[in-house]
Amino acid sequence: xxxxxxxxxxxxxxxxxxxxxxxxxxxxxxxxxxxxxxxxxxxxxxxxxxxxxxxxxxxxxxxxxxxxxxxxxxxxxxxxxxxxxxxxxxxxxxxxxxxxxxxxxxxxxxxxxxxxxxxxxxxxxxxxxxxxxxxxxxxxxxxxxxxxxxxxxxxxxxxxxxxxxxxxxxxxxxxxxxxxxxxxxxxxxxxxxxxxxxxxxxxxxxxxxxxxxxxxxxxxxxxxxxxxxxxxxxxxxxxxxxxxxxxxxxxxxxxxxxxxxxxxxxxxxxxxxxxxxxxxxxxxxxxxxxxxxxxxxxxxxxxxxxxxxxxxxxxxxxxxxxxxxxxxxxxxxxxxxxxxxxxxxxxxxxxxxxxxxxxxxxxxxxxxxxxxxxxxxxxxxxxxxxxxxxxxxxxxxxxxxxxxxxxxxxxxxxxxxxxxxxxxxxxxxxxxxxxxxxxxxxxxxxxxxxxxxxxxxxxxxxxxxxxxxxxxxxxxxxxxxxxxxxxxxxxxxxxxx
Numbered sequence: 497x498x499x500x501x502x503x504x505x506x507x508x509x510x511x512x513x514x515x516x517x518x519x520x521x522x523x524x525x526x527x528x529x530x531x532x533x534x535x536x537x538x539x540x541x542x543x544x545x546x547x548x549x550x551x552x553x554x555x556x557x558x559x560x561x562x563x564x565x566x567x568x569x570x571x572x573x574x575x576x577x578x579x580x581x582x583x584x585x586x587x588x589x590x591x592x593x594x595x596x597x598x599x600x601x602x603x604x605x606x607x608x609x610x611x612x613x614x615x616x617x618x619x620x621x622x623x624x625x626x627x628x629x630x631x632x633x634x635x636x637x638x639x640x641x642x643x644x645x646x647x648x649x650x651x652x653x654x655x656x657x658x659x660x661x662x663x664x665x666x667x668x669x670x671x672x673x674x675x676x677x678x679x680x681x682x683x684x685x686x687x688x689x690x691x692x693x694x695x696x697x698x699x700x701x702x703x704x705x706x707x708x709x710x711x712x713x714x715x716x717x718x719x720x721x722x723x724x725x726x727x728x729x730x731x732x733x734x735x736x737x738x739x740x741x742x743x744x745x746x747x748x749x750x751x752x753x754x755x756x757x758x759x760x761x762x763x764x765x766x767x768x769x770x771x772x773x774x775x776x777x778x779x780x781x782x783x784x785x786x787x788x789x790x791x792x793x794x795x796x797x798x799x800x801x802x803x804x805x806x807x808x809x810x811x812x813x814x815x816x817x818x819x820x821x822x823x824x825x826x827x828x829x830x831x832x833x834x835x836x837x838x839x840x841x842x843x844x845x846x847x848x849x850x851x852x853x854x855x856x857x858x859x860x861x862x863x864x865x866x867x868x869x870x871x872x873x874x875x876x877x878x879x880x881x882x883x884x885x886x887x888x889x890x891x892x893x894x895x896x897x898x899x900x901x902x903x904x905x906x907x908x909x910x911x912x913x914x915x916x917x918x919x920x921x922x923x924x925x926x927x928x929x930x931x932x933x934x935x936x937x938x939x940x941x942x943x944x945x946x947x948x949x950x951x952x953x954x955x956x957x958x959x960x961x962x963x964x965x966x967x968x969x970x971x972x973x974x975x976x977x978x979x980x981x982x983x984x985x986x987x988x989x990x991x992x993x
Contacts, residue, residue: 623698625697626652629703700723720813828860
C-alpha cells in the first residue's frame with residue numbers, strides 16, 4: 497500500500513510513516529518502541545541540584561518533601577538554576593534506590609536483614625544439623641503459687657526433615673539448664689508411640705545467647721562429639737527455620753487454649769486456667785499428632801515421614817546415665833558422711849554409699865525434682881556413676897529447687913520480721929524506763945575490801961557501796977579502805993562503777 501494512502505486512512509503524517517519504516521528496516525520491531533526520556537522527573541534540573549535533593553532525602557531523620565522542596569528552591573535561586581517544582585522534587589526523591597534509603601535512614605543492621613544476599617544452609621540427611629531457640633509463649637498459666645505467669649518454650653528442630661526432636665517448658669528465663677534438658681529430651685528415645693526422632697546430631701546450630709555459649713553446654717557437646725555452629729552476632733539469617741516454627745506454635749497450638757494472649761492484646765492474666773504440666777501435655781500432643789504428621793509447606797512431606805525416609809540408625813549415647821550429665825548446670829563436689837550426703841539442707845542416702853564414707857564425690861541433680869541426686873565417684877580421668885541417692889524426708893514427693901528456695905526465703909523473711917519486732921520492743925521499753933545517771937562523782941579511786949567482812953551480813957550496802965535509801969553507788973566507809981589484817985582483798989570496786 498502506498499504510504500500516501502496509508503497516511504490518509506490512519507491520519508498519520510506521511511513523513512512520520514517514512515521515519516517509522518526506516519527505523520523498522522534498521523532495527524526491527526524493537527526500534528519502534530517508545531524510548532524513555534532521559535530527563536524524566538528532573539527536566540531542566542542540573543545534576544548538582546539532583547544530587548543535592550537526594551542528599552537531603554537521605555539525611556536522618558527523614559525530612560518531608562515540602563521541606564526538601566523549599567531548600568532546593570532556595571539553593572537553585574541562589575545558584576541561578578531553574579527552580580524545580582514540588583512534583584519534580586517528589587519524583588527525584590521517589591526514584592532514589594530503596595536499598596540506599598534503608599542503609600541511610602535505618603542503619604546497617606536493617607540493610608543486612610532486607611537486602612544482603614544470604615546463603616541458605618540445607619542439611620542433606622536427618623540428624624546432620626539441629627537448631628535450637630527459645631521464645632516466651634503468648635499464653636498465661638498458673639504457677640505453683642497460684643499466680644499467672646508466662647512460660648518459656650525451648651525447641652529443637654531437625655534441619656533436614658523439619659521434625660521437632662525435643663522441647664522443654666519452663667517458667668524461668670532461658671538458661672543453660674533448660675537448653676540441656678531440651679537437648680536430653682531430643683536425643684533420648686521417646687516414650688510416646690509415633691515420635692521416633694532421636695539420636696545425637698553432627699552439628700548443633702545456635703545463636704549467641706549466654707545459655708548456648710555456656711561452658712557447661714560446651715562440655716556436653718564435647719563429650720557427645722557434637723560440633724556447635726553459631727550464627728554471626730547481630731545476623732540471625734541462618735536461624736529463620738526454627739524461628740518460623742516458634743511462630744507456628746503460637747498460631748496453631750496456643751491460639752486454641754485458654755489464657756491465650758498475644759502481644760498487643762489486653763492483659764488476660766486473670767483468665768489463666770492451665771497449669772504448666774497441662775500446657776506441657778498440650779504442646780507434646782500438638783507435636784506428635786499435628787506438627788510432625790502435617791505436610792510441611794516447603795518439603796511437601798510430613799516431618800516425621802521425611803526423618804524416617806533415610807532408613808538409618810541414629811547415633812545414641814552409651815547409656816541414659818551418661819546422658820543424664822546434661823541435667824545439671826555445674827557439678828557439685830560433696831563428701832560422703834556417715835549419715836549420707838548433705839545438699840541444700842537435705843540429707844540423701846543410699847546403701848551403696850556405705851563403701852564410700854569420707855570419699856569425695858560429685859553429685860548431679862534435676863532442679864525440677866530434687867527428691868533424688870545422682871552420685872559419681874571422682875577419679876583422675878573420669879567420673880564413675882555410683883548410685884541414685886534419695887532424701888528420706890521427701891520420699892514419695894516431687895519437690896523442685898524453686899519451691900525449696902522459695903520456702904527458705906519465706907522462712908528467713910519470717911525470722912527477720914520477728915527479730916525486727918523484738919528489737920523495736922526492747923528499744924521502746926529502754927527509752928521509756930531509763931533514768932538519768934548521777935551527775936557528780938569524785939575522781940575514780942580504787943577501793944578494796946573483803947566480801948567476807950562480818951559487816952556485810954548486817955549491812956549489804958557496806959560491801960557494794962549501796963545505801964538502803966538509794967540504788968546508786970555511794971562512797972564506802974573510811975574503814976573499808978584498809979583491808980583487814982590477815983585478809984587478802986578478793987574484790988576490787990571503783991567509786992563510780
